[in-house]
Amino acid sequence: MLNEIQKEIFSKKHEKLHLSLLIEVLEGIVEFKSLNEEFQLEILEITNACYRAKHELINDRVYDGFQEIFKESNELGEYHPYLTNVESEDVLEGKTVELPQRMLSTQKAYTFKSINKWLDNVIKTGNMVDISELDIEIRITPKLDGYAGYDDGSTLYTRGNGVRGRDISFAFERGLQVAKSAQRGLGAGEIVISKDYFESNLSKYFENSRNIQASIIAEKNIDKRVQKAMNEGAAVFYPFSKLENWEGKISDLRSDFDAITQNILASCDYDVDGVVLECKNQKIKEKMGATRKHHRWQIALKSNDEKAQVEVLEVIPQTSRNGKLTPVVRINPTKLSGAEISRVTAHHYGMVRDKKIGKGAILEIVRSGLVIPKIEKVIESANADIPDVCPCCNEDLKWVDDSLYCLNTSACKDQIEKSIIHFFDTLGNNDGFGTATISNLNKHGVSTIYDVYLLENNSIKLSELGYKEKTVKNLQDALTRSRTVEIEDWRFLAAFGLNRLGLGVAENLLEHHSIESIFDLDTKELVKIDGFAKKTAIQLVKGLSSIKDVFQKIYSLHFNLTVTPKKSDQLDSNSPIAGKIVVFTGAMTQGARGDMEKQAKLLGAKVGKSVSGKTDFLITGEKVGENKLNAARDKGVKVLSEEEYLSLIND
Ligand SMILES: [Zn+2]
Structure with a gap:
């Protein structure tokens, strides 16, 4: 009884609701009143979306009746976000144009069992086209929970119904950037906003990140805070081809599925609601083909949000490598999405202060499937639990913006050890120097990265620290190896752990300037680079000058760095078609x-x-x-x- 467009809307919007139940409600077989809050909400959302797409499922009177019942039955009453939110523009509203390429939706699975079945299918198809299981490549990416679009290089389209979407190229004209400073025209992707940025800059003003996406693609004037987020590269169009990913064999995937998906999810600073798996072998993809709705060679493992109310036992400060204190909130152990949760992390101490989080406070926490749980809201506040001194070195703490810092950089044990560990972790080529070794070295006065490398030629010192001859040799070999194995210069730079100078930013920076010259750059030169906002540039100039001496010392140890190709070598900017x-x-x-x-x-x-x-x-x-x-x-x-x-x- 639903027409094609109504079905399309249903398939896009529904979470747990079955189509048959919806139909039973519409036909009056099942009473709306008898449904739980979740189903009621889904039905309201679906019928409303159909109405806005001018394919209404129920008349206004019935809809109003449903809404009244929902107002009575949901816990928040008339304050429920669905009832108070200004509606975002719907995908199907407005004038549409044909998409340059059909955008199918992704087949969804909710259990590992279904994924296993899909993998079996991929193997079976592989056999049919003479590709053995060992030659099958699987790619996994995070499933972004943003606003889907398609960028053909000149026009940006909404996904619409997969065949026709709206032209929202004006989002780029407004300053929307492509993630990772990539060029336009990379096809399908999503408009997303950095979670980190949202939490620190926008969560006070917007209920959730959906409202931000709606503002970016709304025809009317854009909110000035959202504009700022775009200017600073926090809200971007993220092409799927540029996503962090895992690639490997089916057997590796099956034996280590949880760790692999956890890693993928942790790599992503955007809202995600699962992971997407796809087969990469062209022959298998062709053979598997597509249904009318989705590709058979691709599947998403979706996670459902689970929420719980928990009581705070205490807030424990932890000093990070740059001196910023992270508030770890210890809670009454609670089961959430199958795991026992006993701690959650608050974003910064400004949040603990403003929302009054402390012993006895009641929080609502939410966990989206495999993702680390986060604090959704504070239901009952208490006395904010804020430390005066660094838990590690007892130094007085300082407020910088919304965060507490220990500024005792040169003597705070946590900062020293975590920085050195970060260096070796980022290089990723040195197994010998883990937490225990670094901690032991620091105890004996080896407290900088440079000092650690001096041990490469100082067996005596190492034996004095209690290491046996064989271990001494292993440690020294590890140091030699980490200097002589080839490594990208941007990875080396990011290893210094400067605030805002992660792997992506470091690579972007070195695509424009050589590693020797970056310490002479000023803010003006940095903002010329695509993807560098003014705030980032100012912090980077400051940060770089603060590590200049340390960097030069370590750089002089002759690491085997590969030089990032310069953007200016890649294109001839004198060509009459450059930039056109x-x-x-x-x-x-x-x-x-x-x-x-x-x-x-x-x-x-x-x-x-x-x-x-x-x-x-x-x-x-x-x-x-x-x-x-x-x-x-x-x-x-x-x-x-x-x-x-x-x-x-x-x-
Ligand atoms: Zn400290």
């Missing part, structure tokens, strides 16, 4: 179109798939209709024949 948006159409006579597109990109152009008002050049091959050319000219696009184009770029 170019679209190719029709059959080319001088070479394959794919090759010409590649060449254009090397010259610094962006290659679009279809003509829009922002296209600069339309390059036409053979057999292109006059109508198409005129339409392009009407939009102010310069139309060039293949010969004209070639003489332009070869001049």
Whole structure:
């Protein structure tokens, strides 16, 4: 009894509700009143979305009746977010355009058993196309819980119903950036906002990150705080191809599934609601194909949120490597999504102070499947539990913005040891120096990374520290290896653990400047780099100058660094098409179109798939209709024949 669009909306919105139950409610077989809060809410959301898409399921009177019942039966009464929220614009509303490529949804699974069945299927299909299990590659990525879109290089579309979506290119014009400073045109992805940024800057003003995404793609004026989040690169369009991922064999995946998915989820600073698994072998993908709704070679393991109310036992401060204190909230042990939770982390001490978290406070915590639980809200406050001195070194603490810091950098044991461990962890090529070793070394006065490397040629000191001859040799070999094994210069730089200089930022920085020259950069030069906001730049200049001496000392130990290729070498910015948006159409006579597109990109152009008002050049091959050319000219696009184009770029 539901039409296609209503079914589409149902499949996109429903979580636990079955279609049959919805139909029974609509037909009056099951009373709305008899449902639990969760099902009631889902039905309200689905019927409302259908109404907004102009395919209503129930009339206004019935809807109002449902809403009244929900108001009575839900715990928060009329203050329930569904009843108070200003509605975000719905996907299906407004004028739609055809997507350049169909966007199918992802098949969903909720248990590892279903994943195992899917893997069996992949293996079976592999057998059919002569690919043995050992040659099958699986890729796992986090399943972003943002706002789905498709970027063809000139237009950004909403996913819509998978065939038609809205043109929301204005989001890019407003300053939305592509994640990881990647170029436009990488296809499907999601608009997401950094969780960290949301918690520290926006959670006071917005109920959840959905409201931010809605603001970014709303036609009306954008909220100034959301604008700022875009400017600072915290709200981005994240193409799926750029996501952190795990790749490997099915047997490895099966034996270590939990750890692998945990790692993937932990790598992601955006809202996620599970992981996506896909088979990478082209032949298997083709053989498995797709249903009308989803690809068979891809599946998502979704996690459901679980919430609990818990009592706070105490708040324990922990000093991190940069001196910032993390409030670890110890709670009455509680089962959540199958695991016993006895502690949650508050974002910073500003939160503990403002929300009055301390012994006896009642919190609502939420765990999305495999993700680390977080504090959703404070239900009952208490006396805020705030320390005066560093739990590690007893130094007086200082407030910086919303956080408490121990500024005793050179003598605070936690800071020293955690920084050294971070260095070796980030290099990832030195197994010998784990927590126990570093801690022992620090106890005996070896308290900097440089000091640790001096041990490479000081067996006497190592034996004095109580290490046997064989261990001494192992430790020294480990140090030599970590210096001589080839390692990317950006990884080396990130190992210094500077605030805001993680792996991604370090790589981006070294794509523009050599590692020797970064200490001479000022804020002005840094903000010229795509993806560097002013605030980041200011902090980086400060941070870099603070580690300059330490860095030079360690750098002089001759690590085997590979130099990051410079962006400026990759493209010829003098080319007349550099920075322009170019679209190719029709059959080319001088070479394959794919090759010409590649060449254009090397010259610094962006290659679009279809003509829009922002296209600069339309390059036409053979057999292109006059109508198409005129339409392009009407939009102010310069139309060039293949010969004209070639003489332009070869001049
Ligand atoms: Zn301290």
